[in-house]
Amino acid sequence: EAQVTQNPRYLITVTGKKLTVTCSQNMNHEYMSWYRQDPGLGLRQIYYSMNVEVTDKGDVPEGYKVSRKEKRNFPLILESPSPNQTSLYFCASNSGLEQFFGPGTRLTVL
Amino acid sequence: AQTVTQSQPEMSVQEAETVTLSCTYDTSESDYYLFWYKQPPSRQMILVIRQEAYKQQNATENRFSVNFQKAAKSFSLKISDSQLGDAAMYFCASGCEGDKVIFGPGTSLSVIP
Numbered sequence: 001e002a003q004v005t006q007n008p009r010y011l012i013t014v015t016g017k018k019l020t021v022t023c024s025q026n027m028n029h030e031y032m033s034w035y036r037q038d039p040g041l042g043l044r045q046i047y048y049s050m051n052v053e054v055t056d057k058g059d060v061p062e063g064y065k066v067s068r069k070e071k072r073n074f075p076l077i078l079e080s081p082s083p084n085q086t087s088l089y090f091c092a093s094n095s096g097l098e099q100f101f102g103p104g105t106r107l108t109v110l
Numbered sequence: 111a112q113t114v115t116q117s118q119p120e121m122s123v124q125e126a127e128t129v130t131l132s133c134t135y136d137t138s139e140s141d142y143y144l145f146w147y148k149q150p151p152s153r154q155m156i157l158v159i160r161q162e163a164y165k166q167q168n169a170t171e172n173r174f175s176v177n178f179q180k181a182a183k184s185f186s187l188k189i190s191d192s193q194l195g196d197a198a199m200y201f202c203a204s205g206c207e208g209d210k211v212i213f214g215p216g217t218s219l220s221v222i223p
Binding site: 030031033035040041042043044045048050058088090092094097098099101103104 | 114116119143145153154155157160201205207208209210211212213214215216
């Protein structure tokens, strides 16, 4: 089954404690993205990757890092999380005509 | 820069009736796509319908259809015979092939039994 998986689905952490949200897709897509969803703002792109070892900033990259060492994986790293990064996060992979979304990760930073 | 606007934060519709969700966009690209995504309470993002900008014919998927007005940069979604399961957040989005997709702020749709 074609899918994008994310882990964890829920995470509560404290300010400054490094965390990683994993993302994996099994569709051999080259383009992958991370979004955050906040009420009234829709989904905003954090980072994207057009292929292995090729990543670039989206619209709201501050406070986030990514890596793309393998085609299937695209982890999102928060080196020092802050409360304003409390949000719902989505990973997506793109076939060109459609984005396939992961199930979302609800992150709370206290 | 691409922008997508949804001017209706909330909408409601009676079950079995028809509702139209509005969306306007702005892009400098000549070849682009428009999407409507549905996000039910499960939070999963589900593609409802896609429109290629070069196609004049409006896309249709069962009870869902769009009114694509390219000159006006308008892309509304019509839901016919509304069902309780249609209650969700709906996002309009615009993007180019192999490139980023820009989302609107969303419209929360309630379906009244």
